Amino acid sequence: MSEFKIHHRDADNISIIDLKGYLDAHTAPDLEGAFQKLLDEKKYNIIVNCRELSYISSAGLGVFMAYVEDIRKNSGDIKLTNMPPKIFNVFDLLGFPFLYEIYKEEGEALSKFKEPKNKIKD
Amino acid sequence: MFAYPQISKIFLSRTEQLEDVRTFVAEAARQFGFADEGISNIILAVDEACTNIIKHAYQNAPDKEIEIRIVREKKTFEVRIFDQGKSFDPALLRNPDLKEFLAHHRRGGLGVYLMKKLVDDVEYHFVPGHTNEVRLKKYLPGL
Numbered sequence: 001m002s003e004f005k006i007h008h009r010d011a012d013n014i015s016i017i018d019l020k021g022y023l024d025a026h027t028a029p030d031l032e033g034a035f036q037k038l039l040d041e042k043k044y045n046i047i048v049n050c051r052e053l054s055y056i057s058s059a060g061l062g063v064f065m066a067y068v069e070d071i072r073k074n075s076g077d078i079k080l081t082n083m084p085p086k087i088f089n090v091f092d093l094l095g096f097p098f099l100y101e102i103y104k105e106e107g108e109a110l111s112k113f114k115e116p117k118n119k120i121k122d
Numbered sequence: 123m124f125a126y127p128q129i130s131k132i133f134l135s136r137t138e139q140l141e142d143v144r145t146f147v148a149e150a151a152r153q154f155g156f157a158d159e160g161i162s163n164i165i166l167a168v169d170e171a172c173t174n175i176i177k178h179a180y181q182n183a184p185d186k187e188i189e190i191r192i193v194r195e196k197k198t199f200e201v202r203i204f205d206q207g208k209s210f211d212p213a214l215l216r217n218p219d220l221k222e223f224l225a226h227h228r229r230g231g232l233g234v235y236l237m238k239k240l241v242d243d244v245e246y247h248f249v250p251g252h253t254n255e256v257r258l259k260k261y262l263p264g265l
Binding site for chain 1: 140141144162166169170173176232235236239240
């Protein structure tokens, strides 16, 4: 059985999800459940830390696609961090770096969330 | 004529089998000399093909069969995947417009797009009402 674990942490008003293991069509519903729970709790500032993610297929990528719109409508975002190169390659093949903010370190994503929202982007 | 060896295994049409599918194909690809990156690409393409079969051809019926055959051709390592489910919609064979996908947050079809990116060739063979076959081809290392 594919092993996949989700661990949830909070830092101020930001929710951090740590992913570990194999995210495929079998385990993607677990991630859907985690996003749905955050939406239900009206937590829209989300960081997904991929440090221990070993594998991702399009079923896993599809979960981000399914939730990001609702989250952004509520002035939040999903920011991704700490991607191993193998995982980044899959995101890159599908053009996700154009759609999602991806940071090397979690701290960068935390700082980004803490910036004033009305700042005009360069 | 010299026939290259074939390895074949049957899996059930349920997502918990995907890990076994990946292990089976990874071991075969390693035997054919592929390095880690090549193996990763091949197993992801096979995962995508099997996920499509489970969800679309068999519409999540859990007890149908998916046969995976590893075939060595002269220049290619091939994974041939067979099912007896609903035939694949040829409309999906078109190259999906990725910008369109991302703009509308569409989830379906991403797997087909990835498969094409990950291996050197993807072929579909259909015997209507009988068997669907997806062939994923990757040039053998060093060729």
